[in-house]
Amino acid sequence: MNRYRSHHNAELRKSDIGAQATLAGWVDVRRDHGGVIFIDLRDREGLTQVVFRPEENAELARQAHHLRTEDVIQVSGRVAPRIAGTENPKLATGDIELLPSSLTILNRAENLPFHLDDEVKNEDLELTYRYYDLRRPRLARNLRLRHRVTQAAREYLDAQGFVEIETPILSKSTPEGARDFLVPSRLAPGKFYALPQAPQQYKQLLMVAGVEKYFQIAKCFRDEDLRADRQPEFTQIDIEASFVRPEEIYALTEGMLAAVFKAARGIDVPTPFPRMTYREAVDTFGSDKPDRRFGMQLVDLADVFRGSEFKMFRGALDSGGVVKAMNAKGFAGITIGQVDELTAMAKQYGAKGLAFIKVENGEWKSPIVKFFTDAEKQALASKLSIEEGDCIFFAADRWEIATEVLGRIRLRIAEIQQLTASSDVLDFLWVTEFPLMQFDAAEDKWNAVHHPFTRPKADDLPLLEEKRYGEVRAEAYDVVLNGVEIGGGSIRIHEPELQAKLFSAYGVDEQQQQAMFGHMLRAFRLGAPPHGGIALGLDRLVMLICGELSIREVMAFPKNNRGMDLMSQSPAPAERRQLRDLRLRLAADERAQSESKSPPER
């Protein structure tokens, strides 16, 4: 037998005592007593203690003195019981230890850039040495959990008759949506591929192809600014099916998520998930992806202030707006700094200011209370269940602004009060009946909220004809987990006439339609079945399953805030020759910049 190891490092037990074993792995830690030396040998499965005793093998002990953390070694020897009283219950292998008769140093580790057992906050450094950082048990566990998730999703979808089909990475730029990554074509000089923002068009064309049930664990690319939960390349579990109604997509998604959580966490997720319309979600939580793990719901106060003397509230109502409030329980101790922060937040989202009432020592403390009548106060107290120690926040504005302001403040207060910090609740929710279109004031045109292939609700087709675009609801839905949108989809348009009508509504004229979406419109004329689907953000989903706050923690090689891979130093300048092949020339000033930009020192 000529193998590197006979067992992994979480395998040996009492029952192996007396046996010969060969182990391999990394030196996790050396405890050198001058005489006896202990090594914790680590591999991906766990730790085994290796003991070098000078009286048993002086030469090996001498070598073991020089072992350092993260050296890669192989040891062979006898499995022995630990001396009574020195067993380590924290280790699966804590009852035994290996007494080696041979030691091979497979590779030395030089000085380490950081310690794996520390919580390093210098993410820059961790990303530079990502291959080393990934040895951390937490990250290693995350990668393996991610594998469990994709594996469970594949098995589930396969069992439901879905076929995994790969779609092109070199594809075509789409005018709507996010900025595309472009790839210059050598064979067609001056022309560009785009990396897909999603396999949207391809999966619809697969429905026209008669596939009926498609899925893909698909890499997607969007050239936009990054966030903790946004990377330029990310992965979707992409699903499309023919002859389906939303109900079938809901049931399929619920079944898949239940299978995933069972496989990854051993949790039984109750299905079906509750549902809420977009309107209701924004009305009561100020968000289209409500976090319902805590209350603090928005309450409508139109009834209370319809005839009020208080000009701020009355004015908002008279001009078609709303007055809404929410009760932050036990938040009367709000600090001046927090008031300033929340007020700044309110202004950032378009409010003129932020009115609030603190309830302290039985007294309502606020500059606006003096404008309220007793009846108004009573109505407030009852509608908002106001008690000692509460803090009430008000917004009086257009519906969109008032709900968003209170929704954002609600989340910030929950953060300050740590309302979800220790929660292990998994609150799944469908948000339905999204608006189809949204007016973009900057562009002075209507855009698709979801994407231009989204089907309007049949009931709202007359509204579309009347060009009351803002009121048309879409056959679109999002699945939300604990206030995070983990997926979204819709039933699509399969009729060329309706699709063309919607393109026109989005400001895409006939000529552009042919140039950009001609293949879609032609496909729809060759017998396109009704179809619809959903896409789930795999990275976000795994992030939530792993209890992480950033998707970088569940990706093997993520990019930093500026979209750079610090490890490989990409993106990097192109060789002159590569540019020549592509018939590309850099503008002079950018060339100078690109050449002078050397990698950061390290």
Added chain:
RNA sequence: GGAGCCUUAGCUCAAUUGGUUAGAGCGCCGCCCUGUCACGGCGGAGGUUGCGGGUUCGAGCCCCGUAGGCUCCGCCA
């Protein structure tokens, strides 16, 4: 494009109101240590306080600029 926070030893951090030679833990090097499991003990090396400028008798600390990082807004059909 904008806002906030951050940048001191290889790593994590400290340094009173602007005041002597910028400290500690871990890591590293050397010596000691035979049952530890974050082993322990003694000693040592290691710093252009991100960079540039200013104020001051004196700046890690105050001011201006700049670079980088993170979070957020815009953006993300």
